[in-house]
Amino acid sequence: MNLTSRYRINSPAVIGEIIDGEAIIIHLDSGAYFSAQGTAARIWDLIAQGASMQQVVEALAGEYDSDSLSISFALPALINQLLSHELIVPEEGGTAPQLTFTASASKLPFEEPRLEVFRDMQNLLMIDPIHEVDLERGWPAEPTGNE
Amino acid sequence: MSDRLASAAPAAFFQALDDAYQRAEANCGVISTRIKIANIAVEQRFAGNALAETFTRATHHLVSEAAHEADLTVCIWDSASTGVALPPIPWEYFPDIYTRSYGAQGEIDGYNDQRFGLLHSQWFNQIQMLDRQRKRAIIWVEDASKLPYWEVAFPLRTILHLWSRDLPLQLLHAAAVGDAQGGVLIVGRSGSGKSTTALACLDSDLLYAGDDYVGVTLAPEAYIHCLYGVAKLVNDNLSRFAELEPYLINVNRADDEKAIIDLQQVVPQRLTSGFRLRAILMPCITGGRDTRLSPGKRGAALLALAPTTLFQTIAAKPTSFTKLARLVREVPVYSLNVGSDLRQIPRVIAEFLKRETA
Numbered sequence: 001m002n003l004t005s006r007y008r009i010n011s012p013a014v015i016g017e018i019i020d021g022e023a024i025i026i027h028l029d030s031g032a033y034f035s036a037q038g039t040a041a042r043i044w045d046l047i048a049q050g051a052s053m054q055q056v057v058e059a060l061a062g063e064y065d066s067d068s069l070s071i072s073f074a075l076p077a078l079i080n081q082l083l084s085h086e087l088i089v090p091e092e093g094g095t096a097p098q099l100t101f102t103a104s105a106s107k108l109p110f111e112e113p114r115l116e117v118f119r120d121m122q123n124l125l126m127i128d129p130i131h132e133v134d135l136e137r138g139w140p141a142e143p144t145g146n147e
Numbered sequence: 148m149s150d151r152l153a154s155a156a157p158a159a160f161f162q163a164l165d166d167a168y169q170r171a172e173a174n175c176g177v178i179s180t181r182i183k184i185a186n187i188a189v190e191q192r193f194a195g196n197a198l199a200e201t202f203t204r205a206t207h208h209l210v211s212e213a214a215h216e217a218d219l220t221v222c223i224w225d226s227a228s229t230g231v232a233l234p235p236i237p238w239e240y241f242p243d244i245y246t247r248s249y250g251a252q253g254e255i256d257g258y259n260d261q262r263f264g265l266l267h268s269q270w271f272n273q274i275q276m277l278d279r280q281r282k283r284a285i286i287w288v289e290d291a292s293k294l295p296y297w298e299v300a301f302p303l304r305t306i307l308h309l310w311s312r313d314l315p316l317q318l319l320h321a322a323a324v325g326d327a328q329g330g331v332l333i334v335g336r337s338g339s340g341k342s343t344t345a346l347a348c349l350d351s352d353l354l355y356a357g358d359d360y361v362g363v364t365l366a367p368e369a370y371i372h373c374l375y376g377v378a379k380l381v382n383d384n385l386s387r388f389a390e391l392e393p394y395l396i397n398v399n400r401a402d403d404e405k406a407i408i409d410l411q412q413v414v415p416q417r418l419t420s421g422f423r424l425r426a427i428l429m430p431c432i433t434g435g436r437d438t439r440l441s442p443g444k445r446g447a448a449l450l451a452l453a454p455t456t457l458f459q460t461i462a463a464k465p466t467s468f469t470k471l472a473r474l475v476r477e478v479p480v481y482s483l484n485v486g487s488d489l490r491q492i493p494r495v496i497a498e499f500l501k502r503e504t505a
């Protein structure tokens with residue numbers, strides 16, 4: 001990740017809504033779902049708008065009580081989490097949209113952006129028939145681990 | 148396959164299914180029932196009698212005698228009792244193998260579009276297909292005697308979900324209780340206390356709309372619909388409601404089967420067709436004795452409601468998610484901090500509703 005990087009929501013597999021400052025995100029293919037609050041929700045919102053990482057830093061610096069350098073150091077951890085869970089993918093090409101950010105008169109305390117992960121629904125989904133089926137016994141037998 | 152051929156495939160298969168159903172009906176006669184479920188007039192037609200009890204047991208309280216044309220007709224048959232085989236499956240299909248044609252929950256690629264919806268549950272050999280244009284659905288089962296035990300508890304759930312896609316109606320994995328002026332929706336993951344909370348209210352003046360699945364209409368105002376007049380409890384929890392044991396539907400159940408209770412026999416006067424939705428409650432077991440309400444977070448309500456609802460449905464999940472987000476934005480949210488004295492639950496809810504509707 002660098003400050004010119006841009007990402008997009010990995011739709012249609014990923015859906016999300018922001019409710020009262022909390023982003024609720026669901027990965028329909030993996031069955032995992034997520035909660036992002038505070039700075040993490042704001043970052044998710046900005047990614048959904050097509051913002052570059054530079055724009056994300058600028059927006060957060062205006063809204064939270066932290067400097068741009070500290071924010072830019074805190075950002076990669078969340079971005080890597082979002083990428084590893086396949087919630088976002090790199091946006092290739094195009095340019096960042098024109099976004100206007102207004103500095104807040106009273107800034108919020110800056111907290112490290114955190115993503116909460118829930119996996120309890122994953123057992124409701126079928127085994128991936130293409131990748132996770134024992135080749136000899138077929139579905140629904142899982143691979144034995146000897147392959 | 149070309150786009151033109153691909154779009155013709157669902158229509159052709161639906162016609163083949165319907166033709167097969169008609170042969171089954173000609174062979175074995177028809178049982179026809181009419182229900183009004185979530186304001187949808189549904190005619191159910193059964194070829195023979197092998198499936199009628201399973202699909203109607205939970206909706207006796209919704210039987211309607213209306214003579215006007217049904218909004219939706221659902222035709223149901225099985226091959227084992229009627230002698231009519233399923234038409235050839237046109238998508239890539241091998242028994243016990245989920246090919247690339249199959250989505251995560253059995254939805255068939257290319258057969259879920261603007262007009263059609265199709266689910267093939269290979270595990271117990273059931274196909275459910277809806278044609279929205281013809282307002283007709285077909286449910287085929289290979290053998291009625293091999294349906295899973297839970298089918299009696301929420302019949303037509305997939306068809307209703309598919310049908311509601313374009314309506315301001317959403318099926319929810321939730322419980323609901325209330326009174327004539329309004330009620331509460333009880334949301335949470337499996338094991339969070341939805342059923343316990345709803346069933347604790349049976350011994351009160353509160354009305355019961357469901358403990359596992361209910362419908363909600365979002366416009367013109369949020370309104371809860373009772374879908375099924377049964378309740379499901381894990382065996383460990385059944386001991387808290389021992390008075391309900393005489394009304395078990397699945398008396399000879401396996402150890403891992405939930406107990407299904409016919410509430411239409413227990414408290415028919417407590418079953419309601421629905422009520423206006425006043426609030427969303429998230430039960431939280433406290434470990435203490437007393438039950439009380441406290442303000443809740445809307446994001447937490449969506450977390451409690453959306454995954455468990457979406458991952459038990461097929462198709463149109465983004466549309467459903469949007470409806471659920473709208474619901475939690477429009478209706479107040481509370482935590483129901485549940486104590487060990489279950490008798491307090493209906494009292495707390497009733498007092499809350501009294502304040503809300505004063």
